[in-house]
Amino acid sequence: MNFPNSFPAQHQNQHPGFEYEMNPIPVYDNPNYNQNGNLLNNKVALITGGDSGIGRAVSIAYAKQGADIVIVYYNENRDAEETKNIIDNIGKKCTIINGDIGNSQFCNDVIERTINEYGKLDILVNNAAVQYECKDMKKLSDEQFDRTFKVNAYGTFYMTRAALKYLKRGACIINTASVVAFKGNETLIDYSMTKGAVTTFTRSLALSLAKNKTGIRVNAVAPGPIWTPLIPSSFDATKVITFGANTPMGRAGQPVECAGAYVFLASEAASYITGQTIHINGGEIINS
Helix, strand or coil: CCCCCCCCCCCCCCCCCCHHHCCCCCCCCCCCCCCCCCCCCCCEEEEECCCCHHHHHHHHHHHHCCCEEEEEECCCHHHHHHHHHHHHHHCCCEEEEECCCCCHHHHHHHHHHHHHHHCCCCEEEECCCCCCCCCCHHHCCHHHHHHHHHHHHHHHHHHHHHHCCCCCCCCEEEEECCCHHHHCCCCCHHHHHHHHHHHHHHHHHHHHHHHCCCCCEEEEEEECCECCCHHHHHCCHHHHHCCCCCCCCCCCECCHHHHHHHHHHHCHHHCCCCCCEEEECCCCCCCC
16 A cells, blocks of 8 residues: 655644544554454553554554454544544444543543443553644743643653552553654653653563563654644644654654554563563664
8 A cells, every 4th residue: 555755834823633634644553454353352442642643543453353442532532532533433342532641530530430430450551642842842831841741751650650559460451652662752851751751650560560470561652753633733834744754664653653552562472571662663673
């Protein structure tokens, strides 16, 4: 399948952005990538940011492999409803819940609602994030710094802490890190810091749960430049045109190209993998 290597100039004033306003719409499903199967039969998966972007692709891929889906999102109601409709048509149950994962009580409530509706939780995907470009660190406000950490780092921690009360042997946690956790980014300093925190959280929790013989695995996926609503809502219109062009493959990735890694890490095929990160970044070599 051919994917675009450049994009029309565009910008969204709301953040984290709406997928239905993007041009072109991200590729979130394709039979060459997401096939029907039974790798996740009878599983229940909770995906933060599951309404759009990478989260939408993962939600659909999981449903196609037999899982019921709980999608947690911020305020992107149309995107969430569209994703739910796709999953409903696949024939799997889907619950959508909107709110702020930077609030610990909301995270607790989401997990309790999931258990009440489904009776269990097998897969937690901490995927939701925000990023705000700042070209001069001296101008990076306390409010922006706090917000980025609240969503990206605190939200991952809060949701995981609440879920661990119910996750049982064979369950897994998958965190969305980023290539910037390993190479940095000069205009996304606070975002890069949070993704570094997510990476070390993944490694540390994996070690803790393995040592305690819980049978729960913790891994991460570190995407590079992927065409999601974060991009037109984070960068100015002209920067979007060449988004991803500096990768070795010369283009941005599409959400559907990430979904398979999340399916693999959630499946029994990854039963001997914990504390690791899969890099989906168009050929950027990461050695740390």
